[in-house]
Amino acid sequence: MVDLNLYIVAIKETFFMTLLSSAISYIIGIPLGVLLYSTAKDGLTPNTYVYNTLSLVVNIFRSIPFLILLILVLPITKVIVGTTIGAKAVVPPLVISASPYIARMVESSLKEVDFGVIEAAKSMGATNMQIITKVLLKESRPSLFIGAAISITTILGYSAMAGAVGGGGLGDVAIRYGYYRYNQEVMLITVVLLVIIVQLLQSIFMGIARKSDKRL
Amino acid sequence: MGIIEIKDLTKKYHNHDNDLIALQDITFDIKKGEIFGIIGLSGAGKSTLVRMMNYLEKPTSGKVSFEGRDLAMLSDSELRAVRKDIGMIFQSFNLLDQTSVIKNVTFPLEISGIGKKEAMERARELLKLVDLSDKEKEFPSKLSGGQKQRVAIARALATKPKVLLCDEATSALDPKTTEQILSLLKKVNIEMGVTIVIITHQMSVIEKVCDRVAILDKSRIEEIGNVKDVFKSPKSQIGQKLIFGATVNKDVDFEKEVGKKYLRLAFDGDVTDRPILADMILETKCRVSIFYANTKVIEGKVVGQLIIELPNDSEQQKIIKDYLERSGVSSWEVE
Ligand SMILES: Nc1ncnc2c1ncn2[C@@H]1O[C@H](COP(=O)(O)OP(=O)(O)OP(=O)(O)O)[C@@H](O)[C@H]1O
Ligand SMILES: [Mg+2]
Numbered sequence: 001m002v003d004l005n006l007y008i009v010a011i012k013e014t015f016f017m018t019l020l021s022s023a024i025s026y027i028i029g030i031p032l033g034v035l036l037y038s039t040a041k042d043g044l045t046p047n048t049y050v051y052n053t054l055s056l057v058v059n060i061f062r063s064i065p066f067l068i069l070l071i072l073v074l075p076i077t078k079v080i081v082g083t084t085i086g087a088k089a090v091v092p093p094l095v096i097s098a099s100p101y102i103a104r105m106v107e108s109s110l111k112e113v114d115f116g117v118i119e120a121a122k123s124m125g126a127t128n129m130q131i132i133t134k135v136l137l138k139e140s141r142p143s144l145f146i147g148a149a150i151s152i153t154t155i156l157g158y159s160a161m162a163g164a165v166g167g168g169g170l171g172d173v174a175i176r177y178g179y180y181r182y183n184q185e186v187m188l189i190t191v192v193l194l195v196i197i198v199q200l201l202q203s204i205f206m207g208i209a210r211k212s213d214k215r216l
Numbered sequence: 217m218g219i220i221e222i223k224d225l226t227k228k229y230h231n232h233d234n235d236l237i238a239l240q241d242i243t244f245d246i247k248k249g250e251i252f253g254i255i256g257l258s259g260a261g262k263s264t265l266v267r268m269m270n271y272l273e274k275p276t277s278g279k280v281s282f283e284g285r286d287l288a289m290l291s292d293s294e295l296r297a298v299r300k301d302i303g304m305i306f307q308s309f310n311l312l313d314q315t316s317v318i319k320n321v322t323f324p325l326e327i328s329g330i331g332k333k334e335a336m337e338r339a340r341e342l343l344k345l346v347d348l349s350d351k352e353k354e355f356p357s358k359l360s361g362g363q364k365q366r367v368a369i370a371r372a373l374a375t376k377p378k379v380l381l382c383d384e385a386t387s388a389l390d391p392k393t394t395e396q397i398l399s400l401l402k403k404v405n406i407e408m409g410v411t412i413v414i415i416t417h418q419m420s421v422i423e424k425v426c427d428r429v430a431i432l433d434k435s436r437i438e439e440i441g442n443v444k445d446v447f448k449s450p451k452s453q454i455g456q457k458l459i460f461g462a463t464v465n466k467d468v469d470f471e472k473e474v475g476k477k478y479l480r481l482a483f484d485g486d487v488t489d490r491p492i493l494a495d496m497i498l499e500t501k502c503r504v505s506i507f508y509a510n511t512k513v514i515e516g517k518v519v520g521q522l523i524i525e526l527p528n529d530s531e532q533q534k535i536i537k538d539y540l541e542r543s544g545v546s547s548w549e550v551e
Binding site: 114116117119120121122123124125126127130134135138139141142212213214215216 | 270272296297298299300302303304306308310311312313314315316323324326327328355356357368371372375381
């Protein structure tokens with residue numbers, strides 16, 4: 001029998017990794033997404049050079065499999081958090097992997113904003129900064145929350161994967177107790193717990209998205 | 217001097233390899249205090265033209281001036297300041313969907329750095345003007361098209377602009393709502409002294425509210441003048457087509473009976489306040505039949521044209537022509 005306490009600690013770690021990584025990734029991803037949107041061909045300040053460069057970097061990071069990235073950035077992780085094992089050590093690779101992904105999500109949410117509304121703001125003498133903060137990010141809020149639901153659950157999935165290299169959390173429990181010790185019960189329980197957490201996060205963010213949408 | 221002056225304006229778009237000329241050699245002024253209409257068929261270049269008046273679009277060559285200042289010479293921040301003097305409304309309203317009605321109206325004030333309290337007061341005044349005081353907490357999705365456009369008008373007026381540009385502002389609305397929006401625009405023009413530029417493809421909109429009109433066709437201005445004059449005797453072919461409809465165009469099929477003669481009568485507002493045709497028939501005792509009629513009421517006066525079939529007798533034909541001449545109605549035989 002596996003100690004109940006083990007699960008509680010694992011759940012806490014999973015939440016810690018997921019939420020902290022998501023928060024940091026959004027802090028990085030939103031400005032990147034705004035920059036992608038703004039410098040695109042029909043953006044506020046089109047700049048092909050900046051857009052293409054940024055776009056390439058984002059695509060490169062997005063195409064590296066997470067497990068490989070996790071190992072590649074070990075030296076960076078060591079510098080930032082002082083260790084390469086445990087829940088904390090998973091945060092840097094998660095952030096590096098999720099930020100470009102979130103940047104794309106943000107870019108696509110902003111693109112959904114009707115061009116006419118931006119034009120109207122311009123006609124009122126709004127600066128580009130005002131258009132970004134008061135029009136784009138506000139009008140796209142529901143879509144940004146839907147994006148968050150997808151991003152955060154994806155990050156949760158990645159965090160579980162990090163268990164494979166001693167990353168802590170539910171994935172770690174599943175690997176160590178469920179896989180190596182061939183304990184099917186543990187395997188099953190961790191999977192169920194992960195499903196429940198994904199459902200929970202998904203419905204919270206979808207709920208916020210729906211609540212925030214004044215068009216409905 | 218006009219409040220907006222446009223000189224030798226040309227706009228080209230580069231689509232792939234070929235150039236598209238959206239506007240060519242446009243020169244005209246919009247006078248302070250007037251309601252100026254720009255009419256033309258789809259693709260004529262109307263939106264392009266109006267978007268150049270606040271430099272949302274920059275001309276390829278030529279000059280746009282607002283109150284004597286060449287917009288090309290302004291810095292970005294000066295241009296933004298000018299835009300606060302030029303309000304704009306659109307066919308699709310372009311309200312902020314995620315923002316309440318009152319916050320939509322305070323938006324231009326907020327971005328101008330005006331305090332919240334002052335902005336709210338001004339917004340409430342404006343919502344009262346457009347008769348939407350009871351909707352201030354609603355969101356745009358809960359409003360009808362006409363209500364949305366009224367919010368847009370209130371929003372466009374928030375910064376106390378001197379000019380209001382309207383790009384097809386009534387095109388998405390039904391006739392009754394169009395009427396309401398047009399009378400609101402007229403009210404804004406008269407009571408607040410705002411110069412208004414109306415872009416439309418509907419002749420009725422021009423008739424109802426505009427003082428002057430420019431007819432745009434295939435990227436050029438074909439005709440410009442007082443609405444009354446242009447409606448009475450449009451000189452350009454496109455003007456005739458838009459005003460009288462296709463029937464009077466020479467190239468349009470006109471099923472005349474062989475041997476019969478037809479007379480076209482042009483009315484201006486001065487003669488049609490009396491029943492000219494009835495008087496003519498009573499006085500000349502000649503029988504005529506109306507072949508085609510298209511008259512409109514402009515500023516309370518009837519203008520338009522009428523085509524009558526003349527009696528066969530040439531004596532009677534002469535009597536009719538003389539009568540019309542004495543009455544001040546221009547008429548000519550239809551070829
Ligand atoms: N951004 C653009 N890029 C390329 N071509 C454009 C652009 N904007 C307009 N055009 C072209 O310029 C011409 C005039 O367009 P414009 O929108 O001014 O017409 P309009 O008179 O407003 O027509 P409508 O009544 O359909 O709104 C059209 O042929 C259009 O395709
Ligand atoms: Mg148009």
